[in-house]
Amino acid sequence: MTDTLRQDVLIIGGGLAGLRAAVTAHDAGADVAVLSKVYPIRSHSGAAQGGVNAALGNHPEGRDDSWQRHAFDTIKGSDYLADQPRAEILARDAPERVLEMEHWGTYFSRFPDGRIAQRPFGGAGFPRTCYAADRTGHQMLHTLYQQCLKREVRFYNEWLLTRVAVHEGRAEGAVALHVPSGEVRGFRADAVLVAGGGHGRIYAKSTNSYVNVGSATAAVFRAGVPLEDMEFVQFHPTTLYGTNILITEGVRGEGGFLLNAEGDRFMARYAPDAMELAPRDIVARAIQTEIREGRGFADGYVALDVRHLGEPKIKERLPGIRQIAVDFAGVDPVEKPIPVQPAQHYSMGGLACDENGGTGVAGLFVVGECSCISVHGANRLGGNSLLETLVFGRRAGERSAQAASSGRAVGVEARLVQSVEEQEQEIEALKERSSGERQIALRREMQRTMNEHVGIFRDEAGLRTAVDRLAELQDRYETVVLDHRGRGFNYDLVDVLELGGMLELAQVTALGALERSECRGSHWRIDHPGRDDQRWLRHTIVSYGEAGRPAARYKDVIITDYSPQEREY
């Protein structure tokens, strides 16, 4: 047993949200450490392509844009499930946060006059998405990593969070597994800020990195923080057929067309005004409908055509997309349309928190995709997730630094030592288990179940099947065995520990979807057509009830200036 590692603020996750929070917490005077299961620059934020929204008004057609218009578009896009004051914070702070990234060095694309370039994106009234070609996430992630290097922020790389330490309603640290050595250690902190990212890999088809399994989300959920609106899962309309690698909305923003197998630009039938730039939930359903009704290409995809943009524009604005299409589908978009289909992309839901990432547990903050700060509601607009990491990463970073200076509890050390021992015993027990199945069969079955029954189109029968099957998988999980019983780089163990959390998140998602008998944003119940504000203009809040099973309750949406209307595009 080695000593506990100490810091004021412990940040879990080295993606955009975590690093943005680290910069602010450091600048506020806190001793900050970032713990991440991969090297921070490997985080999935780096895969974000199309851009980040801010009403800068740089685009010739965006002169009349304002943060208020941005807030309205976000709220309408959310199908009125967003908490409106928070969507306003997101939009109001956007210009300052994006310009700050430019000042720190982010290599944004530029208009000929040298200002940050902006492009049209889905569901937005003006072209307000700032971009760095089609590698915006990469550019921003590297900028924040560089700013952390400059500040000498401490990094614990390749550590997997297994437990958040909470005592009498107050966070006091965490327990994590060092993947290279197999060592389990306690980390003492006065504030713990979790920015663990999404959990898209609970689905078979996802744009997400293989490492997006929600292990940190599950650890916080187990520590007593409820999950909110988890049934709202974003399916991105255009992912590369075969691998489901993201093909940015920026392709449509630059003028790309969606065509079915009959050569018909079908969006005219679904969103006659916005066409390909309707919000993602609407475009994803349109594509899936074309495929279901037999107008897709044989294996279940449609065509995304950019040939009319011409090679120079494709090279300048969409170089990454071109490379992805060539590398992973053998298609050069200059010559042939890109085969695309919808796939899981983003989780609007997540850990419940206030407008500063604060949770019901003192000293425990959550931010980024793992959280549900409730700015995206039932459907997130493209370009708002990178923005969320900046705006709320900063706020949560500031609050966590304040929480860190607000006093220290007694007996923390001994409790952390005990937590570490419990974790070690859990791992030992796993290693000693001698008969059973390996995790992969369960993982695949969970992913298939989520895709089939908790996908774009949902109904009661399918959702019941999913809930039952996931409960069954949860039981089987108790008998999973390891093939690798060693310590160093035991990815088999990592996979098993993570699968436990994935099953929990999948169950909460399916439960929320089963209960919610309406259509709103990304949640589409074919057996309950129409939005039902009377009954369902509410957030789903799930926590562990009696008998250790997740149970749902509901909370009102915060509505201030924008009364719910029919969503038309």
Place this chain on the structure above:
Amino acid sequence: MTSGQHTFRVLRFDPADDETPTYQTYAVEVSPGMTVLEALLRIQAEQDGTLAFRYACRGAVCGSCAMMINGREELACRTQVREASRQGRTVYSGAAREGVEEPANDAQTTTVEPLRNLRVIKDLVVDMEPFFDKLGVVEPWLQPEQSHPSRERRVGPEAWAEAEPYTNCILCACCHSVCPVAEEEPGYLGPAALAQHYRFLADVRDQADEHRLALVDGAEGVNACDFVWNCVHICPRGVPPTKGIAKTRARITRERRQDGRQ
């Protein structure tokens, strides 16, 4: 290659148990379009849970899964088994390290080894710490004159284009592995760090040129480069480190000449 059995020969090494690395072979049913990363994941999940390798995004943007595939630095996630075997390379990494016989190659076999010039921690996992330490030496963060002006700094098209290619580096270390100077001079900053150095030197917003040039003017900096261009050819993101190094050296020479005249 159509669907069928394919052999993966993977260099295994666990410093806790092994004195030398050994090749282990696995048979995998491969389908058209399958990548080397997918094959490795299937081996790990279905056949051998002890196999260690890094991965994350599977879309060639995170830089985790760089390794030697049939003797060439590649990102495993974007390398199709079919392509790798079609190349039919017979030149090996020499990562077939001390005393290991280099196996013959054929179209039904793919050989997978760790990157070169970085210590192997386990199997295909190398120690990235020295690589990141070198990056830190070049102070890879913007050093402007004024930290927070009221609006964005304007950057014109030509100035923008000069540094842009270097901003696409994903720090995968393929260039470090293929660099003959890095092999001979462990202290050499290497192509990745020097490309990042040039990224800031060329950035018109950065105002620390004199300081930056001094950072890389030593024997382990730009002067060590032998202009072999391996790094430019191998980079999976099209970053041209050698070009940046050449331009940095030209800048240093020019400044010296100017100093001499003064």
